[in-house]
Amino acid sequence: MGQKHQTPLLDELEKGAFPSFVKEIKRAAEHSEYAQDLLGQLELSYKEKVTHWKHGGIVGVRGYGAGVIGRYSDVPDKFPGVAHFHTIRVNQPAGFFYTSAALREICDIWDKYGSGLTNMHGSTGDIILLGTRTENLEPVFAELSSRGWDLGGSGSAVRTPSCCVGPGRCEWACYDTLELTYQITQRFQDELHRPMFPYKFKFKMAGCAVDCIASIARADMSIIGTWKDDIQIDQDEVRNYANSGMDIQAEIVDMCPTGCMSWDGNELTINNEDCNRCMHCIAKMTKALRPGKERGATILLGSKAPIVTGALMSWVIVPFMKMEPPYEELYDLVERIWEFWDEHGKNRERIGELIERMGFPTFIKEVGLEPHPVMVKEPRRDPFFFWSEEDIEK
Amino acid sequence: MICPLIISERGVYMDKEELKKIIYEMVEKSMGKKKLKQSDILKKVSAEHGVDKSEVKAALRELLDSGQLIFTYFGGSYVEIPPKE
Ligand code: HEM
Ligand code: HEM
Ligand code: SF4
Numbered sequence: 034m035g036q037k038h039q040t041p042l043l044d045e046l047e048k049g050a051f052p053s054f055v056k057e058i059k060r061a062a063e064h065s066e067y068a069q070d071l072l073g074q075l076e077l078s079y080k081e082k083v084t085h086w087k088h089g090g091i092v093g094v095r096g097y098g099a100g101v102i103g104r105y106s107d108v109p110d111k112f113p114g115v116a117h118f119h120t121i122r123v124n125q126p127a128g129f130f131y132t133s134a135a136l137r138e139i140c141d142i143w144d145k146y147g148s149g150l151t152n153m154h155g156s157t158g159d160i161i162l163l164g165t166r167t168e169n170l171e172p173v174f175a176e177l178s179s180r181g182w183d184l185g186g187s188g189s190a191v192r193t194p195s196c197c198v199g200p201g202r203c204e205w206a207c208y209d210t211l212e213l214t215y216q217i218t219q220r221f222q223d224e225l226h227r228p229m230f231p232y233k234f235k236f237k238m239a240g241c242a243v244d245c246i247a248s249i250a251r252a253d254m255s256i257i258g259t260w261k262d263d264i265q266i267d268q269d270e271v272r273n274y275a276n277s278g279m280d281i282q283a284e285i286v287d288m289c290p291t292g293c294m295s296w297d298g299n300e301l302t303i304n305n306e307d308c309n310r311c312m313h314c315i316a317k318m319t320k321a322l323r324p325g326k327e328r329g330a331t332i333l334l335g336s337k338a339p340i341v342t343g344a345l346m347s348w349v350i351v352p353f354m355k356m357e358p359p360y361e362e363l364y365d366l367v368e369r370i371w372e373f374w375d376e377h378g379k380n381r382e383r384i385g386e387l388i389e390r391m392g393f394p395t396f397i398k399e400v401g402l403e404p405h406p407v408m409v410k411e412p413r414r415d416p417f418f419f420w421s422e423e424d425i426e427k
Numbered sequence: 428m429i430c431p432l433i434i435s436e437r438g439v440y441m442d443k444e445e446l447k448k449i450i451y452e453m454v455e456k457s458m459g460k461k462k463l464k465q466s467d468i469l470k471k472v473s474a475e476h477g478v479d480k481s482e483v484k485a486a487l488r489e490l491l492d493s494g495q496l497i498f499t500y501f502g503g504s505y506v507e508i509p510p511k512e
């Protein structure tokens with residue numbers, strides 16, 4: 034198949050040192066009419082500086098209200114190959130671990146029913162299959178599910194939970210992010226496939242404060258590994274770092290955000306009571322320091338990108354929770370939070386926005402959380418302490 | 428003791444088919460006016476008929492699984508009657 038449309042503007046994007054999506058779409062266009070016309074429509078958009086996609090509407094697979102995102106061209110006569118160009122979200126495995134056979138299977142299915150173009154992975158974490166026609170949705174879903182795949186979340190539903198590689202590859206994981214992600218996905222199947230909330234709800238699981246999944250900025254509920262007891266120190270290894278040229282004072286002690294470390298040239302001392310478990314020192318001196326042994330997670334709530342109102346970061350609602358199966362304490366909390374949201378949330382209002390609107394004291398009272406000094410929304414803002422009528426002795 | 432035929436553990440007992448009819452009619456009436464979300468339906472039916480939300484949800488689920496009702500997406504997710512071909 035020769036190239037159907039001339040694309041001088043897109044061609045510019047193939048130049049330079051970086052990988053190019055244009056190059057990839059052109060490769061797909063060698064055997065896909067979708068990709069051919071995608072190039073054409075994209076070139077037109079670049080020329081006119083407007084999008085030619087229409088979105089939303091009535092596409093999906095029976096029984097599910099999530100997982101398919103409708104896209105149509107508004108110039109279908111010019112580009113019939115992308116007249117329908119729906120996206121399918123496929124639930125990725127926890128931690129993004131695949132066999133190469135699984136990846137081939139996904140690609141083969143997608144060559145058969147869609148454009149062959151994928152995005153591994155979308156910002157939600159899902160495998161994104163880009164571009165197919167309405168009449169292909171049921172067949173591709175049937176084929177995917179017969180091989181053990183399922184669709185992910187979209188719309189006003191739980192979004193496909195995702196996590197860092199956790200204990201699969203990382204020795205800092207303070208809980209099993211892979212297991213929790215799998216279990217949350219199973220537990221909330223209904224909420225994932227059948228939208229029932231005011232808006233989306235994302236779970237992201239990070240094994241420690243390094244937060245490789247960026248949960249603190251991207252999840253309505255961020256579950257971040259931490260520990261309660263003391264950082265484990267191997268003083269010989271600390272001295273090894275010093276002897277091999279590390280400036281422990283400048284690189285470790287002076288960089289500690291809580292100023293809770295000291296170094297006398299021979300021993301490293303940590304005042305664990307003041308340490309906020311930021312992971313800086315541990316990530317710098319991997320051989321000398323490790324997280325403590327009494328491990329669990331901090332639960333934070335509320336981050337989101339700007340849509341209805343501005344961006345928010347998650348803040349702490351539970352300082353420490355053991356994160357071990359069967360996770361009932363966590364599920365129970367999640368359900369109470371959803372009830373609060375269901376009761377008071379306006380259409381398209383995220384949980385973080387709702388809390389901003391109703392006030393944190395109302396939230397913790399209705400959800401049944403104990404106020405705690407670490408529930409700080411951001412540095413230099415007071416913790417959310419308020420007194421109600423009943424608290425005041427007259 | 429309360430007769431189990433009249434009162435279920437959580438509220439008034441209602442036949443599932445009857446519930447499905449009530450839900451379908453509610454969605455039908457809303458068409459072309461204010462779109463209903465799943466949670467609107469659960470709240471409304473539960474409040475108006477004294478049935479527990481989980482029962483309304485189970486009935487709604489059957490309507491969605493059978494294709495009599497569908498989910499749509501217009502900035503948020505709604506429950507609607509599928510368009511006639
Ligand atoms: C020359 C005089 C003063 C200067 C330059 C000054 C400066 C500041 C600054 C820059 C902050 C903000 C700190 C931050 O959020 O990072 C602050 C906060 C504050 N100041 Fe002052 N201040 C002065 C006098 C006073 C006086 C006389 C009082 C009370 C009688 C006072 C009470 C406060 C309070 C309550 C806060 C809020 C602290 C917080 O909630 O974190 N200040 N001041
Ligand atoms: C009409 C009078 C006043 C108005 C309209 C007013 C308004 C405000 C506003 C908008 C804030 C910022 C709140 C926030 O960012 O969360 C604030 C903070 C503050 N105001 Fe006032 N204020 C008034 C009078 C006073 C008086 C008389 C005092 C003390 C004697 C006072 C002490 C403070 C303090 C300490 C803060 C900082 C609180 C914090 O950091 O959490 N204000 N005020
Ligand atoms: S977030 Fe922490 S535990 Fe997870 S992969 Fe990154 S460093 Fe390891």
Ligand code: SF4
Binds near residue numbers: 291
């Ligand atoms: S984890 Fe962070 S706060 Fe704790 S001692 Fe290390 S650098 Fe300091």
